[in-house]
Amino acid sequence: MNDYFWAKTTQEGRPGKSVLSHMRDVQAVANILLNGKKGLLSTYGLNREIVSAFAGLHDIGKISPCFQSKCEEWLRQNKLESVARNNAWDTLESDHAKITQYTIQNILQKNKMTAESAELWSALLGAHHGRLNRLGSTPRGCKPDDEWENRREKQAMDFFGSVILPGLAIDDSWPLAWWLAGLVSIADWIGSNEDYFFPDKIETSQDESNRIATAAFKAIGFDNIEIHQNLSFSDIFKDDAGQPFYPNDLQVKAGDRIIKPGLYVIEAPMGMGKTEAALWCSYKLMCEEKASGIYFALPTQATSNRIHIRMQKFLERISKTTVEAKLVHANSWLLDNIR
Numbered sequence: 046m047n048d049y050f051w052a053k054t055t056q057e058g059r060p061g062k063s064v065l066s067h068m069r070d071v072q073a074v075a076n077i078l079l080n081g082k083k084g085l086l087s088t089y090g091l092n093r094e095i096v097s098a099f100a101g102l103h104d105i106g107k108i109s110p111c112f113q114s115k116c117e118e119w120l121r122q123n124k125l126e127s128v129a130r131n132n133a134w135d136t137l138e139s140d141h142a143k144i145t146q147y148t149i150q151n152i153l154q155k156n157k158m159t160a161e162s163a164e165l166w167s168a169l170l171g172a173h174h175g176r177l178n179r180l181g182s183t184p185r186g187c188k189p190d191d192e193w194e195n196r197r198e199k200q201a202m203d204f205f206g207s208v209i210l211p212g213l214a215i216d217d218s219w220p221l222a223w224w225l226a227g228l229v230s231i232a233d234w235i236g237s238n239e240d241y242f243f244p245d246k247i248e249t250s251q252d253e254s255n256r257i258a259t260a261a262f263k264a265i266g267f268d269n270i271e272i273h274q275n276l277s278f279s280d281i282f283k284d285d286a287g288q289p290f291y292p293n294d295l296q297v298k299a300g301d302r303i304i305k306p307g308l309y310v311i312e313a314p315m316g317m318g319k320t321e322a323a324l325w326c327s328y329k330l331m332c333e334e335k336a337s338g339i340y341f342a343l344p345t346q347a348t349s350n351r352i353h354i355r356m357q358k359f360l361e362r363i364s365k366t367t368v369e370a371k372l373v374h375a376n377s378w379l380l381d382n383i384r
Contacts, residue, residue, distance in 0.1 A: 046123050048200070050108045051116055053237070053244035060119040061244035064107050068204050069251050071229075071236035072101030073258035078232055080269045081337030085306065089221050090213055098208045099166075100229045103173045105204075106144030108197045110134040110186065137186030144184050146171030148197045151189065153210065162214045169226045173233050177226075235261060271365045274332055281328065281362050282321050296322045306335055320352070324359050331363075346374045 051060035052067035062070075076097035079086070086093055106112070113119055114134040120126045129135070138144055146167045153163035164180040171178045187194065215222070236242055241261035242254075249257070262268040278296065279289035292300070295313055299322040303309050309326075311319050330336035341356060343349045349372065356370040 046125065048196075049247075050113060050196075050200075051119055052104055052107050053239075054116055055245045058116070058118065060116050060122070061247060062242070062249075063247055064104055065200060065204060066247065066249045066254070067104055067236065067242075068101040069249060069254040070242045070258065071103060071232045072097050073251070073254040074236040074261070075100035075228060075232035076255075077258055077262055077268075078228055081331070081334050084333065084335040085221075091221070092209075094208055095211055096225070096228075098205055099170070099211055100232050101204060102149060102201055103145060103170045103229050103233055104141065105148055105197050105201050106141035106146070108200060109138065109141060109144045109193055111137040111139045112141045112144075138184035140178075140184070142171045142174050143178050143182070144187060144197075145173075146178055147182075147184050147187050148194060148201065150181070151194070152198055152201060156210050156212070158212065159214060161216060165215050165217060165219070165222065166211055169222060170229060172226045173229045175230060235265070235267070238265075240264075266369065266371060269337060270331075270360070270363075270368045272328070272331055272363045273365060276328070276363060278321075278325055281325070281359065283362075290318075290321070292321075292325070293318055295319070296325060299323075300325050300329060303330075306330070320355065324356075328359075328363055346376055349374050 049060075050064045051062070052064040053062040055061040076093065079093050079097060082093070086096065110129065110132070111134055114125075114129045117126075120129055148167075149170055150163045150167035153166055154160060158166070160181070168177060168180055236258070238261060241257055241264065259268075278292040278300070282290040284290065295311070296318055299309075299311060303326040311322055313319055324339070327336060327339050331338075339356070341349075341352050343352055353370055353372045360368045360370055
């Protein structure tokens with residue numbers, strides 16, 4: 046058995062992109078997703094390079110007998126058909142996310158992390174398909190220091206290279222836990238898009254993965270906007286004739302008091318400029334890299350359509366490049382066709 050383990054198969058069902066290559070892809074995607082998160086990472090003592098590399102480790106569990114035996118061509122190339130059959134590889138743990146969780150927990154504990162923190166860190170990777178697995182469990186067929194576990198640990202350390210493994214002690218009250226689990230899931234989702242990350246490209250360097258990820262983000266509209274700094278309220282908000290609006294008392298107070306990420310409720314009668322207050326605060330937070338975008342949720346498609354127009358004007362005034370606000374309700378395609 047050589048050091049090549051497949052993560053993606055080609056359209057013909059042959060072993061394709063390697064586990065190591067796919068992890069590089071997801072690391073590259075996670076690194077881009079962390080654009081604009083400098084303040085958040087700093088607040089919680091996290092390092093961008095470590096977090097993105099850690100996200101890449103999500104699929105190390107694919108280096109396992111049951112997963113690898115799903116591709117018969119890989120077994121044939123490695124002359125392992127009879128070994129897989131005689132050892133009933135297909136009856137061992139089939140959920141690679143659980144094996145990832147097991148291996149990462151072992152690695153972190155070997156690096157002197159407490160069992161509680163190691164369980165939680167590893168669980169965040171194990172949840173990359175949207176569900177949290179039981180903490181501290183041993184997947185069926187996994188044993189410490191067997192050949193497969195040694196292979197996984199070696200590839201994990203080769204992948205991490207000179208990057209330091211996470212060392213931050215966390216518990217189940219850590220505020221960033223689900224955020225980090227979501228980051229890994231989204232990074233894997235984008236990094237598995239075969240329109241950009243070709244499954245028949247078996248190996249890619251980290252530089253190649255970075256270039257592909259950058260192109261993918263631009264194509265799908267996920268790239269971060271580059272905003273003009275130090276705009277005033279009146280620079281951003283104008284009437285249809287181009288005349289500037291000046292902030293009222295509510296908008297001034299909102300801008301002065303909403304200075305960090307959080308949950309804020311603004312209550313005021315209709316027509317008092319609550320939307321502009323929210324957008325103004327969002328702009329200021331983005332300028333300070335305390336936020337990286339805006340999601341506007343409204344109760345109906347009609348109100349969403351109207352806000353979408355206002356959002357587009359807002360983006361045109363704050364962005365240095367052309368940016369389109371995404372309308373994402375079920376019938377948004379009808380408006381696309383009309384335009």
